[in-house]
Amino acid sequence: MKKHTITLHPLGKELQVNDQTPLIDVLHEFGIEFPCGGKGTCGKCRVRLLGGEIETTPTHRQKIEQLGLGTDWRLACFSRCTSDIILEIEQFNHLILADESEFDFTPGEGFGVAVDLGTTTLVAQLIDLSSAKVLAVETMLNPQVKFGADLISRIQAWMDGNANEMVQLIRSAIGTMIRLMLKKHEVELKKVTIVGNTTMQLIFSNCDVSSLSSYPFHTNDLGLKSFDPADLGWNFNVQENVQFFPSIGSFVGSDILAGIAATSLYQKEDYTALIDLGTNGEIVIGNKNQIVCASTAAGPAFEGANISMGMRAVTGAISSLNLVENKIVASVIGNTVPKGICGSALIDAVAILRELDQVGMFGEINSGAPQISITGKVMLTQRDINEFQLAKAAIAAGLTILTNQLSIQPAAIHEIYIAGGFGSYINIGNVVATGMIEHDPSKIHKMGNTALIGAKMFLFADRGPADQILAITRHINLEGDPNFQDIYVDKMLFPI
Amino acid sequence: MEELLEKLLEAVEFGKVDKKSPYPPQLRDMDGAHELTIRAIETGIKPQKILEEALIPAMERVGKKFAECKIFVPQMLMSARAMGSSMFQLKPYFASGAIKTKGTFIIGTVKGDLHDIGKNLVSMMVEGGGWSIVDLGVDVGADKFVEALKNNPGAVIGLSALLTTTMVNMGEIVANIREQAPETKILIGGAPVNDDFCQKIGADFYAPDPQKAVEYLNRIAS
Numbered sequence: 083m084k085k086h087t088i089t090l091h092p093l094g095k096e097l098q099v100n101d102q103t104p105l106i107d108v109l110h111e112f113g114i115e116f117p118c119g120g121k122g123t124c125g126k127c128r129v130r131l132l133g134g135e136i137e138t139t140p141t142h143r144q145k146i147e148q149l150g151l152g153t154d155w156r157l158a159c160f161s162r163c164t165s166d167i168i169l170e171i172e173q174f175n176h177l178i179l180a181d182e183s184e185f186d187f188t189p190g191e192g193f194g195v196a197v198d199l200g201t202t203t204l205v206a207q208l209i210d211l212s213s214a215k216v217l218a219v220e221t222m223l224n225p226q227v228k229f230g231a232d233l234i235s236r237i238q239a240w241m242d243g244n245a246n247e248m249v250q251l252i253r254s255a256i257g258t259m260i261r262l263m264l265k266k267h268e269v270e271l272k273k274v275t276i277v278g279n280t281t282m283q284l285i286f287s288n289c290d291v292s293s294l295s296s297y298p299f300h301t302n303d304l305g306l307k308s309f310d311p312a313d314l315g316w317n318f319n320v321q322e323n324v325q326f327f328p329s330i331g332s333f334v335g336s337d338i339l340a341g342i343a344a345t346s347l348y349q350k351e352d353y354t355a356l357i358d359l360g361t362n363g364e365i366v367i368g369n370k371n372q373i374v375c376a377s378t379a380a381g382p383a384f385e386g387a388n389i390s391m392g393m394r395a396v397t398g399a400i401s402s403l404n405l406v407e408n409k410i411v412a413s414v415i416g417n418t419v420p421k422g423i424c425g426s427a428l429i430d431a432v433a434i435l436r437e438l439d440q441v442g443m444f445g446e447i448n449s450g451a452p453q454i455s456i457t458g459k460v461m462l463t464q465r466d467i468n469e470f471q472l473a474k475a476a477i478a479a480g481l482t483i484l485t486n487q488l489s490i491q492p493a494a495i496h497e498i499y500i501a502g503g504f505g506s507y508i509n510i511g512n513v514v515a516t517g518m519i520e521h522d523p524s525k526i527h528k529m530g531n532t533a534l535i536g537a538k539m540f541l542f543a544d545r546g547p548a549d550q551i552l553a554i555t556r557h558i559n560l561e562g563d564p565n566f567q568d569i570y571v572d573k574m575l576f577p578i
Numbered sequence: 579m580e581e582l583l584e585k586l587l588e589a590v591e592f593g594k595v596d597k598k599s600p601y602p603p604q605l606r607d608m609d610g611a612h613e614l615t616i617r618a619i620e621t622g623i624k625p626q627k628i629l630e631e632a633l634i635p636a637m638e639r640v641g642k643k644f645a646e647c648k649i650f651v652p653q654m655l656m657s658a659r660a661m662g663s664s665m666f667q668l669k670p671y672f673a674s675g676a677i678k679t680k681g682t683f684i685i686g687t688v689k690g691d692l693h694d695i696g697k698n699l700v701s702m703m704v705e706g707g708g709w710s711i712v713d714l715g716v717d718v719g720a721d722k723f724v725e726a727l728k729n730n731p732g733a734v735i736g737l738s739a740l741l742t743t744t745m746v747n748m749g750e751i752v753a754n755i756r757e758q759a760p761e762t763k764i765l766i767g768g769a770p771v772n773d774d775f776c777q778k779i780g781a782d783f784y785a786p787d788p789q790k791a792v793e794y795l796n797r798i799a800s
Binding site for chain 2: 234235237238241295296297444445446450452463464465468471472559561562567570571572574575
């Protein structure tokens with residue numbers, strides 16, 4: 083049978099399907115919703131055809147016209163796959179990773195839900211505990227985003243009297259996601275496991291986060307929290323309970339605990355590192371005997387914040403740059419005119435400008451101009467390059483300090499996993515070229531949403547692995563290291 | 579003699595600490611601030627002149643280039659290190675009173691905050707501007723500032739913070755200092771801070787970069 087490739091933007095996923103496969107079957111797996119049930123009346127399942135062909139019937143064309151959409155739009159519920167196609171999914175106009183990786187598990191009974199409660203995005207999966215099959219996915223922007231993008235502004239909002247609203251918002255958002263999945267699959271839930279960073283855990287649990295606002299950044303509420311769904315305002319039953327897994331430290335949460343489980347670094351003889359490049363950048367290094375972890379302030383630049391033409395990975399963002407015969411060639415999400423640059427391409431840009439010797443080892447633009455044109459109207463300013471240096475130095479310094487804490491040589495780290503939304507799209511060679519990760523590229527692997535993989539593993543394994551990991555894990559405050567400043571500033575330089 | 583000071587100025591501006599230091603590449607194998615300062619003293623150049631005609635103008639150039647985004651933190655830190663190696667040779671002359679500074683600057687990162695790179699850069703630039711520095715470190719509360727002020731009457735105070743959640747502590751510190759020594763000049767800086775906030779808490783000056791702090795201090799000293 084003929085096969086076709088479907089590429090999904092901005093998810094960056096590629097999948098193979100049989101000829102004539104209805105798009106509704108494919109996209110359903112990715113959490114795309116079909117509110118009107120495929121009647122073509124609501125238009126919510128609209129997708130933009132960026133490449134290839136989808137044939138339309140007169141009815142389909144009429145619906146598109148009635149919804150006021152352009153000729154490049156299709157309704158997924160009316161479409162079948164008859165060629166290789168590239169789609170931009172309207173419902174995914176923010177970047178969310180819904181993981182489908184395989185993992186080892188001991189089959190159980192019933193159904194469970196795993197939730198990755200991120201600072202920016204929420205992902206929930208309904209899992210069949212007998213097969214570990216993902217039955218449904220829901221993704222959503224964290225509704226607390228209105229209180230600010232980063233953790234410190236959330237903590238500030240909490241202290242400014244928004245505590246109740248923040249707790250209700252997040253509890254109700256996750257309840258809604260689970261309810262939507264249960265609508266598609268009417269099953270009785272056995273349990274729900276949630277992972278997230280410490281601040282997200284405390285807010286969900288209605289625990290005070292104000293102690294995380296300033297030094298010594300201490301909280302006594304790191305432990306596992308169990309809830310009765312009724313107490314969370316959820317109107318569906320959970321046979322066992324809802325568990326928010328324990329945090330490791332004040333700024334390293336159960337999302338990283340889950341990441342450690344997902345990489346199984348706590349079971350390995352050799353040292354392994356995990357770098358989560360989310361809104362907050364966390365780093366873990368360890369093996370079966372000892373694990374150290376820390377958080378860094380690396381995130382915002384990679385999400386487009388503080389970069390003059392920075393943006394998230396949405397239509398119009400340059401997603402990658404390549405050097406072809408000394409010319410910079412850009413890939414733009416949606417194949418449109420580039421409007422800005424997202425985190426993955428920012429790394430490419432700096433690596434390429436270094437290679438072309440347009441940027442010096444201190445990050446200076448060699449021509450002395452205040453900015454460099456990347457492609458079209460997209461520019462990088464001197465300040466943007468400096469912002470990137472701060473971010474990449476935070477990661478590199480974190481890796482160095484944690485390696486020192488373990489009293490091991492960098493070469494003793496066998497493998498490095500990169501997790502997190504933006505981590506899936508980066509060019510590893512360029513990451514190494516900028517000095518962000520000073521290791522052999524062959525050791526570095528992308529691993530997707532390790533928090534969600536770990537949360538799923540916790541559904542099967544209960545507390546065992548989490549307790550095992552916590553027993554050997556130390557949380558390090560990078561800035562408390564007496565050599566932090568020297569190392570951090572040193573890592574702002576580019577390798578020669 | 580003049581040539582020696584010019585070389586020292588260049589060594590500090592470009593961060594050449596000593597002869598064996600590999601940075602910057604264009605000054606490889608040449609004398610650094612360490613050797614040049616020793617030679618200047620041996621030649622009989624007055625320490626005050628070394629400070630005023632080499633170190634201060636060098637750090638002023640560095641501060642201006644940093645404010646214009648022409649150089650970044652690593653180069654500024656290297657210049658500061660070169661200046662430090664020169665200052666180390668001049669230390670006895672500060673102690674004996676042969677060198678007069680423009681005044682004393684007390685600086686610290688405020689209570690609840692551990693970020694000190696920004697604070698350190700300002701501290702080094704102000705020192706390079708010809709001031710004596712009392713660095714109180716990080717997580718510094720009002721009591722420590724007030725105590726340092728008692729030991730250094732007439733000193734100017736600098737408050738640093740990097741977090742929106744800790745900059746609020748600046749207000750409390752300013753109020754406390756005002757209570758004890760109302761005439762004290764207080765300047766503030768840090769990523770979340772701005773002019774409005776400076777006025778709101780009753781501080782005297784908001785410095786958006788280290789050079790602006792030096793320029794403000796020089797204005798009130800003259």
